[in-house]
Amino acid sequence: MTILTELHQDHINLDKLLVLLRSKVGQLRAGHHPNFNLIGDVVSYIAGYADGFHHPREDKIYAYFKGRDTELDPLLENCEKEHNDLKQSSSQLQDAIDGILHDAVIPMNEFADLLDDYVSRQTLHLNLEEGDIFPKLEAIAEEKDWSYLAQQLPKPDDPLFGEKQAVEFTDLYKELIIDMNAA
Ligand SMILES: [Fe+2]
Numbered sequence: 001m002t003i004l005t006e007l008h009q010d011h012i013n014l015d016k017l018l019v020l021l022r023s024k025v026g027q028l029r030a031g032h033h034p035n036f037n038l039i040g041d042v043v044s045y046i047a048g049y050a051d052g053f054h055h056p057r058e059d060k061i062y063a064y065f066k067g068r069d070t071e072l073d074p075l076l077e078n079c080e081k082e083h084n085d086l087k088q089s090s091s092q093l094q095d096a097i098d099g100i101l102h103d104a105v106i107p108m109n110e111f112a113d114l115l116d117d118y119v120s121r122q123t124l125h126l127n128l129e130e131g132d133i134f135p136k137l138e139a140i141a142e143e144k145d146w147s148y149l150a151q152q153l154p155k156p157d158d159p160l161f162g163e164k165q166a167v168e169f170t171d172l173y174k175e176l177i178i179d180m181n182a183a
């Protein structure tokens, strides 16, 4: 599996979670009370995996390819900035969910806006990478770049983030599907 294929697979997994979070926005807007524990688990997963592992891997790749293409450079810089912003919005959302779980009074329409904004920003970011950045990287990178990077980047079978993370994701995803069907 190539590096871009791995990142692409991460995007597919993340997108599944975002679709489900989006449905929670719909439930909130319809006046239903979703399972906040579950929403909290999803956001923690995204914070741990995307903010903690997927984006840092991308940052290393983007830093490596900087200076190769004048059209690509500003896109890469923008993407790195978005990684920081997304990390901040994950912790902002986690704080709001913690508040709700600890009985803080947060108007549900405000929380729905926060979640809506979070899902939209994450989705736009995935689309920017899939639609713009990855195709450009594929066009300029050579085989030797990928083999160099493959040695530099943490391995996907890293004990912390490899198999174990995949199992965590599968369990969480199953739980979400059950929750969706029960709603
Ligand atoms: Fe990214």
Ligand SMILES: [Fe+2]
Residues within 6 Å of the ligand: 007, 011, 054, 058, 126, 129
């Ligand atoms: Fe990404």
